[in-house]
Amino acid sequence: MADEKYHKNTVSNILQGGAKYLFLFFICLIAFNSNAAEFCNITPLNSQSSPSYLQLNTTSKLQAKRGANQFQLNCLLEHGGVLSFLRPGVDGFTWQQNGVTKQPLKSAQVAFLMDSGSFSAIITIESKLNYTPRFKWQDTKIFFRETQQHNLIMGAFYGLCITLIFYVLIMGHRLHDKIFKLYSAYIFCIGSFILLQEGQLYLFIADHVSSLLFDLYLLSIGLTVLSATWFMCALLELNSSWPKTSKVLKIMASIVMCFCLIKILFNNTLVWQVAGNIMAYGSLTIVTVIFVLSAQQARKGIREASLVFVALSLVLVSMIFRVLLINQSPFMQRYGFILAFAVESFLLAVAVSRRISRMRIAQRRAETEADYDHLCGILNRRGWGKKSAGLIEQHAKKGGxxxxxxxxxxxxxxINDNYGHAVGDEALCKVAASLKSIVRTSDAVGRLGGDEFVVLAHFYTKAQVNPKTHHLKTELNTLTITHNDQPISIKASIGSSVFSEPPKNIDEILKAGDTAMYHEKLQRKVKPLTLVDG
Structure with missing residues (x-):
């Protein structure tokens, strides 16, 4: 009895375990079938190529030739989706499904909304060149989310370009430096190139102008190479360090530009192939040479060369993937340029800002030097006029x-005739030093030229004026210098004019002061030992 009971329990356990595993097997089978139910394959109808099965969120490597290309798309989708492919190089496209032409989505790249269920469609692509469409099947929500993120990032990049263009143009106009104009042109060209490549313009304009936009895209390539070459040669000082190499680089950039125009003007397969190779390898050669020269200039200590070297290293890597390793990395093929130029724009902006800072410092130094009398160490006529204008404005606001x-x-x-000009210069410096020690830092003291000096001071009351002028006259007329152990007295005629009302201009002040000084000089000739307060 015990054996029979044990046997029944064992059989029962086996049946229960088997049922459990069978249930799990069916669950897995259902899950597998539900995942396997969705599929998309695309078959080129112009060639004998086998169908390419599209994987969700993965780009296809199918090639499209120059001219008309037809692809048959067969899909079985549970929730629908989006099929997209690259726009650059596409002259026209259609989606035929059940005898109806489907309209594309408003998107930077070509994109069509796919229905749920089973369907077959014919995609026709008119291409201006041999290219890889990079067909991509995505979930609808994922497509729209990634598209919005991409457009947001690209919008920020375009905003950066526009900001840099206007900022550098304004600074270039103020500082009169052609490098800033070249940099603005380069940023405009590279921004236009990426805008036309990424297709954000198609969010606002119709698809039938795609041929015109592609011609503009080709033109932007040539202009980018041309402006970049001119800008880099100027920034790295290649025109002076390697004049012949700089000239060759500019000629090569001009050749690339010419072949861009040839591709726009001539619709011939052989011409396009030759022109495309010259454009690609010519641009890569230019970038490589400038990259090497930037390293040489960085070693020489040329300013900003190290930043240019880092920036060009990124551009060179992206160029290699775009020209030599075309199908190795779809990500680098599409986004390598954008990332490289975004970082390059930032680094070059840093380089340009450094240049602006140096030029501002140099400009301030030049203005300061232009405002000072280098012999006496005080303001010259120009500098004194600037400071006096500020005192006149202060007088108008605060009174006094x-x-x-x-x-x-x-x-x-x-003194000059008897002792020489060196002694005369010493006398001028002595007077200037005495004036600086007597007047306040807020007063404007300067040398108009020759042996004429001026001081303009602002006082809050007239009672403050006479003690100051008397002290200045006394000090100046007791100055002496020594030449060959012989003292030489320095005498001066000092005329003073007081203005209760704000004067109209600097000339009015100087005219009144000059008149007062000559009146003082005449009185000193009559009474040479008397100090007369004007």
Whole structure:
């Protein structure tokens, strides 16, 4: 009895376990069938190629030849989807399904919404050149999400390009440097090239202008190579370091531009093939040579050369994938250029900003030097006029009085004639140093030229004026210099004019001061030992 009971339990356990595993098997089979139910294959009708099975979210490597290409698409989809392919090089396309022409989605790339269920469609592509369409089957939600993300990123890139163009143009206009204009032209060309390649314009315009946009795309390639070559030669100072090499590079860039125009003008297979090879390998050669030269210039210590070297290394890698390793990486084929040029634009923007900073410093230094009298170390006529204009404006806002002291050295010509110009220069420097020590930093002290000096000061009351002018006259008329152990006295006639109302301009101030100084000089001739307050 025990054996019989044990036997029944064993059989029961086996049946229960078998049922469990059988249930799991059917679940797996159903899941497998549900996944296997969705498929898409695409077959070229112009060649004997076998059908290519499209994998979800994976690009196909099918080739399209120049001219008309037909592909038969067979799909069984549970939830529908989107089929997309690259737009550059496409002259026209149609989707025929059940005798009806389906309209494409508004998208940067060519994209069609696919129905759920089983269907067959004929896709016709008119191509201007041999190219890889990169057919891609995607889930509808994933397609729209990735498209929005891509357009957002590209919008940011175009915004960066536009900002750089206007910023550099404005700075170039202010600093009068042609490199900024060349950089603006280069950024405009590369931005246009990527815009036409990525197809964002098709979000706003009709598909029937695709032929015109492709011609503009070819033109943008030539202009990008041309502007980049001119800009790099100027930025890396190749025109002076390697003038012959720079000239050859510019000639090569011009040749690339010419063959771009040839492709636009002539619709011939052989011409297109030859022109395409010259454009591709010519551009790669130019980038490679400039890359090597940027390394040489970086070793020489040329400013910004190291940044250009890093930027060009990225562009060179993307060019290699675009020209030599065409079908090795679809990602690098499409996005390599965009990433490389985005990073390059940033690095070149840093290089240009450094150049702007240096030029601003140099400009300020030049302006400062232009405003100063290098012999005496005080403002010259130009610099004194600038500072005096500020004091006049301050007087107009805050009130008070302005006082001009006009100084002319007495018998200065005799010092030059008797002791030489070196001693005369020493006398001028002595007067300038004395004026700087007497006046305030807010006052404008300068040398108009020769032996004439001026001081313009702002006071809040007239009572402050006379003590200051008297002190200045006393100090200047006690100055001496020594030549061969012999003291030489320095005397000066000082005329002062006080303005309670804001003067109209600098000339009015100088005219009044000059008149007061000559009045002082005449009185000194009559009473040479008397200091007269003007």
């Amino acid at each position: 009085v302005l006082c001009l002291m006009y100084i002319d050295l007495d018998d200065f010509k005799q």
